[in-house]
Amino acid sequence: MWTTDTANAFAANLVPDDPAQQKVLARDVCDAGQRLRAHFPGLAQQIARDTIAHVPALFSPEAMAQLDEHLTRLPGLVTERVETKEGSWSIDLLDNTYTPFEDTKPQEPFSVLSLAPEFVEALGDATEFTNPVITTRRWVNRYGIGDSIAPHDDTTGDFQIMICLSAPHADCGGELVLANGVSVVLAAGDLLIMKHASVVHWTTPIRSAASVDRATATCRYHVDGGRLPRSKVLPHTQQGPRSRVERQA
Numbered sequence: 001m002w003t004t005d006t007a008n009a010f011a012a013n014l015v016p017d018d019p020a021q022q023k024v025l026a027r028d029v030c031d032a033g034q035r036l037r038a039h040f041p042g043l044a045q046q047i048a049r050d051t052i053a054h055v056p057a058l059f060s061p062e063a064m065a066q067l068d069e070h071l072t073r074l075p076g077l078v079t080e081r082v083e084t085k086e087g088s089w090s091i092d093l094l095d096n097t098y099t100p101f102e103d104t105k106p107q108e109p110f111s112v113l114s115l116a117p118e119f120v121e122a123l124g125d126a127t128e129f130t131n132p133v134i135t136t137r138r139w140v141n142r143y144g145i146g147d148s149i150a151p152h153d154d155t156t157g158d159f160q161i162m163i164c165l166s167a168p169h170a171d172c173g174g175e176l177v178l179a180n181g182v183s184v185v186l187a188a189g190d191l192l193i194m195k196h197a198s199v200v201h202w203t204t205p206i207r208s209a210a211s212v213d214r215a216t217a218t219c220r221y222h223v224d225g226g227r228l229p230r231s232k233v234l235p236h237t238q239q240g241p242r243s244r245v246e247r248q249a
Ligand SMILES: O=C(O)CCC(=O)C(=O)O
Pocket: 141, 149, 154, 176, 201, 202, 203, 216, 218
């Protein structure tokens, strides 16, 4: 799923000055790739049924903490704060340039993994997109206490992944809820594959008891002939309540 070259590039990018740590991280990525490959037939079925597929504990929480810290310290990082009545969160823009896929050079470790051709090809197969990926967009969503992403329908992009970098305990909010009745609580190290473009989705607010913020690194893939930019925010009143507890009441 990830070649040795990709795994080495990830590690070299994350800890350039620590060859011993690079070896450990590169081996972890290769192992994760092998486990992921074994899961793929089942993941394709999950996506067809639920529009998303969840791979718990693909990476170690320790590696994710390192990656998270690395991504927050990227030079020149641009952060957008989105404040709406229905939800507020922050977006660290990793690459918003919509450069053609074949010309996109990963500038940080998350992009090394998410742009690896072998991985992108497997994602295309699992989500049943036969046209080639022509461009991507990458960012990190960050949710502090009280934050949540407002209900929205991704009107752009064809498939997407999220790697959870950090998440509070499952009791502390941050659940991703889809209007098709599917929901998922991510933990640091989990991978989510999404073909949910037409499904409204949101997250539940992070509770004050949370000891860490929630952060999800995202890569959205656009295929040839697919859907290019723009996404709209919808009111909770239209698309469902903010929290699962309220939803069940
Ligand atoms: O962080 C999440 O779980 C959801 C992110 C999301 O819905 C999006 O970026 O469109």
